[in-house]
Amino acid sequence: MKPWNQVTIIGVGLIGGSLGLALKKAGLARTVVGVGHRQSSLDEARQCGAADRTTLDAADGIRQSDLVVLATPVGRFGAALREVAPTVVIDVGSTKAAVVPAMESLMPDGCAFVGCHPIAGSEQRGIAHARADLFDGALCVVTPTARTPHNALDRVVQTWARLGMTVRLLGPDEHDRLLAEVSHLPHVVAAALVRAVGAGAESLAGPGWADTTRVASGDAPLWRDILMSNAAEVADAIDKFQGVLGEFASALRRGDAARIESLLAEAKARRDKRVRHKPV
């Protein structure tokens, strides 16, 4: 594919910074412009090669860009987008049902919005953790609608694929329903597991507890936004999950070892099919 001439990344943290590094490394962007609201992060992004130039002024950063990546909450940049229309705007956020129609309605003429959710990253944040291979081998969900121009969609899909990602297309609502189960519910569960542990037990926590609760170390305001923007689906997923937990509790209470083993064996088989064992 033809490289983007100028890509503006708004928000050069873990995801935005890694994307800048990856686009440059893959030769998919001639110039990367980083936009943020903290000069120190912008300086770090330039120093590590995630951006060729940086600016605190969104309109200045977007001018003449053919691709704008929203890697930060969108609020303060809406005006800049209307002022200086790029060709394609994408986001990298974790929920889509609310964001995609809102962004589509914000787009100026001739400017296409394509919702994207690269499922990569960790509980860490910030440009200091950015790396060019963050996306390699991971999954990216792209969420087109009836309003998405085919050429913009195609170019965005090709870009993620060239960064080593497996791309799947889902509607914004379907994305949120499925992500509630595999991402938002596990986040709630991890936080609830930390909360359910008494002070006396906490000091006995081993590596199993550390892994099971890892995502609970994610940024609280960021995850508040994710959960609130998908609240109904997440609450439904919690209900369904409570039903599964209830099966375990009642099998334990009636001493049904065979049922416990079959529940565990089925979970192990499903997980082992999906995830390869991590080296110890």
Add this chain to the structure above:
Amino acid sequence: MKPWNQVTIIGVGLIGGSLGLALKKAGLARTVVGVGHRQSSLDEARQCGAADRTTLDAADGIRQSDLVVLATPVGRFGAALREVAPTVVIDVGSTKAAVVPAMESLMPDGCAFVGCHPIAGSEQRGIAHARADLFDGALCVVTPTARTPHNALDRVVQTWARLGMTVRLLGPDEHDRLLAEVSHLPHVVAAALVRAVGAGAESLAGPGWADTTRVASGDAPLWRDILMSNAAEVADAIDKFQGVLGEFASALRRGDAARIESLLAEAKARRDKRVRHKPV
């Protein structure tokens, strides 16, 4: 401390094999004898240095040992212990309230039982994954009772400490109650999370899901035994956990973003105090 003259490890898998390697490396055992019921595992244990000699015959393996480590379900070895009494017998199992009194009543005269739970390991099993540093830096809970001789307790505690473990003493019942919260509940939750995910969502699972569900890849019969031997405490921990999950669901349903943020922030703070961030 004076090294053990001969240590017999019954069950040379991940834990037993790692213990053999660690005891030899630390100079804490002159001879390590491995006992098992599969010749191939015993051969592997001898080849990797986890045991100096091995045997399929428990009575033969225990003869003249001053320490016997039960690193396998105890059933078939009770007779051998009565036949050839060692000085000290320990186990390395994950529950204690049922096992400790049962083992104490099995001990012949002059032979002390000390319940031990080194909180180390992973979802992997078998001698192939054994390593000398498995215990280093981890926690070991030792569960003495009124019947535990002080000299045996002291020697066992010193042994774990010399392998780099932090040793804590808890009563068997207290051990099981606390482990229900930090280990058995997370295991049930991980398995339930796998079960709660629909087939359509599974393929979207990212690194967060993989970590949150990691322990669900543990051996199903092994974990059936752990959960069943602590069934009442685990069922109570599930109930308590359901209550915490309910707080999240109701905050989501009433749109209470502030409450969601405070639940998440509190969990993050507690976890970050306990576990250092894992490198990405």
